[in-house]
Amino acid sequence: MITSYIVYFLSLSAGMFILIQKRWFTPPYFLLGIYLLGVGLLQITAHLFSLYFGSNALLYLVSIPVTYVVIFMIFHKLISIIRIKKQLWIFFGVLFAVIIFQFLYIDLHKIAAVSEILVTYNIGIVGFCLLYYLQMLQIPERIRPSRQGVFWIVTGFFFYFLLSFVYWMVSSLFPRTIPGLKYFNDILVIMFYLVLWVGIFVHLKEREVDGAR
16 A cells, blocks of 8 residues: 555656646646646546445546547657657557557456556557657767656656556466566556656756756
8 A cells, every 4th residue: 555655646746846847847748747647646536436436447447548648749749850750640540549449349347358458558658669769869969868857758658668568468368466466566656657756857957957058
């Protein structure tokens, strides 16, 4: 339970910080703030649903297309090369259609079916990250990636959703709970938010350096 409270704090505090201090952040960060605040509130609501109604699966499932669109909007702001942006649109459209198809034609009461939707969702986000990395290879950077807040944000998304893909693939193939699997997911979520916080701090540092020039 303590891990849940840590996740709530990290996501809500990051989202609220960005939105309150929005003058310090660029549009992709503002969308990130909306995402983090929304996900934090979703997690709290889902916890209450599980306490009072016994299940929160439907709530999480409904949120998948919404969060997928918001994350797409973040990367749409980050990617500036027209050719790669077109690829982003195509990739988004195909995966979004697959997700909607899965909603309509699979049994949402089965854990394996729900895992399949999350696998598709994770593939989509990882694809967004790879397209951003492709852009990085084609645009000369004036500073090292590790000193760019956006690099940390994208890297956080990349590793979290890549490892989540593995997690949900295992859950899909082995519906029965594997010992230690839940703890792996809990640690993964906490690390994801910590990396996003690093990205926020690096961005603020980067902003200070730019302002001093």
